[in-house]
Amino acid sequence: MRYRTSAVLALACAASLITLPAEATTTAQCDTAPIRTALKSLQGIGVSGISVTVQSPNCGVRNSGVGLADLRTGRKAVGNEHSRVGSDTKTWTATVVLQLVGEGRIDLDDTVDDYLPGLVRTKLYDGRGITIRQLLQHTSGLPDYLDAPFWEDEDAHRWDHIEPLQTVRQALTLPKPDRTASGFAYSNTNYNLAGLIVTKVTGRSIGTEIEERIINRLGLCETRWAGDRTTIPKPDLRGYAERQGTLVDRTEWNTSEADASGALISDGADTTAFWTALLTGKLLAPAQLAEMKKTVSEDVANERYGLGVERHEPFPGLVLWGHSGSMSSGHKFRNAVTDDGRRAVTLLIGSESFDSDKVDSIMSKLMRDLR
Secondary structure, rough: OOOOOHHHHHHHHHHHHHHHOOOOOOOOOOOOOOHHHHHHHOOOOOOOOEEOOOOOOEEEEEEEEEEEEOOOOOOOOOOHHHHHHHHHHHHHHHHHHHHHHHHOOOOOOOOOHHHOOOOOOOOOOEEHOEEEHHHOOOOOOOOOOOHHHHHOOOOOOOOOOOOHHHHHHHHHHOOOOOOOOOOOOHHHHHHHHHHHHHHHOOOOOHHHHHHHHHHHHHHOOOOOOOOOOOOOOOOOOOEEEEEEEEEEEOOOOOOOOOOHHEEOOOOOOOOOHHHHHHHHOOOOHHHHHHHHHEEEEEOOOOOOOOOEEEEEEEEOOOOEEEEOEEEOOOEEEEEEEOOOOOOEEEEEEOOOOOHHHHHHHHHHHHHHHHH
C-alpha cells in the first residue's frame, strides 16, 4: 500500500501542531533533572543513536537525542527523527481489532476458521480451535514465520514484496513452538493472521484501517504505513544491523512481510500521542480497553502480555504499559507509559546490539522519577 494524503488529514495535522507541540514550554514546576540523568545514562548503552521523547505532567512533551542519527554524515540525533517501530505496530493492530469488537463485527471468542475457513488446517494446527483473543495474546500455539528456513538469510529478501498470507503459510510448515505455563509463545504469525481477519471483515487492508481509525483520527502527521516503500521520511534515524561484527546501514528495506505485526513508521511524539490516547480511553470503549489489559504471564519477572500490550511493574505500585519493537533494518523501539497515560518515555534506537537490561533499568527509573 502506498502513502496517501487528504485534506482532512492535512487539517488534522495542522491542528495537532497547535495542540501538541513536540517541545512543550517548561513550567515553573518542571524538574528536568531525571531526564538529564537518563540521557547521560543512555550514552553508555552502546548504540549508534537514540531519538528520545519524554512526557510528564509538569514538563509536557520533550524531545531529545543521544548519539548520531547518521554515522556516515555525523548528523546528531535530536528527537524528531522517523524510524521503524517494529512490533509496536501490534498494539495499533490490536486496537483496530478491539474497535471492531466494540462495533459487534468481531467477537474475541470467535475462531480463526470463522473468518478464514480452511486456511489454518494441518496435522499440527487447526484454526477451528484458535480464537481471536489467542492471536492477540500470543496464546494460539502458532509458530513464528520468521523461524522458517526462508528467513535464515534476511538480506536475501531485503527488497522483496511478500504478502502476509505467504508468511502464514510459511509458519504452518513449522513444528510447534515452546510455550510457557500460561500458553504464551510470541509469534508474528498471530498478528499477520489478525490483519487478514480485519481485511475479511472490513474489505480493507489493516494498513488502511490503522490509517483511518487511528492515524487520521488523532492527526498523527509523522506516522506512515510502509507498504512497499523502502525509505523512511526525513529526518530519518538510520538503522544499523550487525554483520560479521560490523554495523552496516540497512535503513532501506521492504518490510511488506511485517504487515500487521510490524510495518509502521513513526516518530517519538506520534507514538507517545497514540499510547496516551489509547490508555486514556480515546480509542477504545472501557469494555474493550479492559479486555486489552487482561494479561498472561510471559514467564519473565514482572512481565505480562495482554491483547497487543506488554505490562511491566519494575517497582511496587508502578505499572507500565508499552510494546517493544525490532526490525531487520537494525531499528529498535522501546516505550513505557503509566496506566493513566500522564507519563511516558519513548526510545527509537538506531542499532540492534545494546545492553537491553540497562535500557530497561534507565527507563524504569526515569518513569518513577518523572513529575
